[in-house]
Amino acid sequence: IAGITQAPTSQILAAGRRMTLRCTQDMRHNAMYWYRQDLGLGLRLIHYSNTAGTTGKGEVPDGYSVSRANTDDFPLTLASAVPSQTSVYFCASSPGTGNYGYTFGSGTRLTVV
Amino acid sequence: DQQVKQNSPSLSVQEGRISILNCDYTNSMFDYFLWYKKYPAEGPTFLISISSIKDKNEDGRFTVFLNKSAKHLSLHIVPSQPGDSAVYFCAAKGISNFGNEKLTFGTGTRLTIIP
Numbered sequence: 001i002a003g004i005t006q007a008p009t010s011q012i013l014a015a016g017r018r019m020t021l022r023c024t025q026d027m028r029h030n031a032m033y034w035y036r037q038d039l040g041l042g043l044r045l046i047h048y049s050n051t052a053g054t055t056g057k058g059e060v061p062d063g064y065s066v067s068r069a070n071t072d073d074f075p076l077t078l079a080s081a082v083p084s085q086t087s088v089y090f091c092a093s094s095p096g097t098g099n100y101g102y103t104f105g106s107g108t109r110l111t112v113v
Numbered sequence: 114d115q116q117v118k119q120n121s122p123s124l125s126v127q128e129g130r131i132s133i134l135n136c137d138y139t140n141s142m143f144d145y146f147l148w149y150k151k152y153p154a155e156g157p158t159f160l161i162s163i164s165s166i167k168d169k170n171e172d173g174r175f176t177v178f179l180n181k182s183a184k185h186l187s188l189h190i191v192p193s194q195p196g197d198s199a200v201y202f203c204a205a206k207g208i209s210n211f212g213n214e215k216l217t218f219g220t221g222t223r224l225t226i227i228p
Contacts, residue, residue: 004156035218040122042202042220043157058215090156099145099164099206102216104156 003027004105006091012111013081021076021108023091029103030096032074033058034066036087037107043090049074050096081112116140117205119219127227132190134222136203139184143207147216148177148188151200160201161188190224198226 007022025032034046045058049068063085065077074093078085088109092102118137126132134148144165149157163170163177163186170177176189190197203219 033215040220042117042119043204043218045215045217048215092156098214099162101147101149101159101162101204104149104158106154106156 003103004091004093006089006105006108008108009106010109010111012113013078015082015112016080019078019081019110021078021089021091021110023074023076023105024072025074025091025093025103026072027093027103028071029093030071031094032068033092033094033102034064034074034076035090035092036060037090038087046076046089081110083112086110086112115220116143117203117217117219119201119203119222121222122220123223123225125225125227126193128195129192132188132193132197132224132226134188134190134201134203134224136186136188136219137184138186138205140205140207140217141184143205143217145206146177146179146186147204147206148175149202149204149218151202151221157202193226195226195228198224200224 004025030051033048035043044060047066049055052071088107090107091105094100094102147162148160150160151157161175179186200221200223202221204216
């Protein structure tokens with residue numbers, strides 16, 4: 001593993017089903033993030049975690065939950081998927097506060113039907 | 114409320130010429146700005162950044178300019194190469210509507226370099 005690994009790469013999900021998108025990083029970064037990318041809307045922050053054991057809501061948190069049990073893993077859960085959650089989801093990490101950019105995973109393309 | 118705006122969804126430039134991508138922001142609390150490049154089916158990758166205490170940062174073919182009074186930044190790529198064809202996202206960090214120190218992204222500009 002080098003950087004951030006996301007799984008699955010893509011998924012077709014029936015509406016109403018529960019789904020967890022996985023994200024693992026091996027850089028020992030303190031902060032992790034989940035973004036969704038939608039055409040014409042750019043990248044919007046769903047949830048974030050500044051350090052293991054803490055999480056916070058971003059711009060579009062409704063319908064999603066996260067946990068941060070350890071430094072490396074930051075799963076995103078859709079409790080009951082809806083078609084509007086069809087999107088490409090990106091996990092990212094950074095060392096923490098300050099002038100750092102984010103390192104992104106390669107994304108999960110989710111289609112809710 | 115789009116705090117970071119990229120008003121051009123797409124841009125086509127001849128190979129060898131200069132590509133200029135623009136970005137405007139509304140939040141004066143942003144103090145660090147970045148450009149990311151994204152190829153299809155890949156995650157965004159960091160390209161270049163600039164702190165609000167500077168007005169220019171250069172890295173090879175890429176230069177970012179920041180005009181704080183106008184709340185405007187631009188990315189110049191010269192000379193443009195076919196491999197530069199990608200979607201470019203402007204991002205800003207600072208105190209935003211949903212918390213400190215988070216990156217707020219623009220909507221992206223698709224750059225196409227014509228051989």
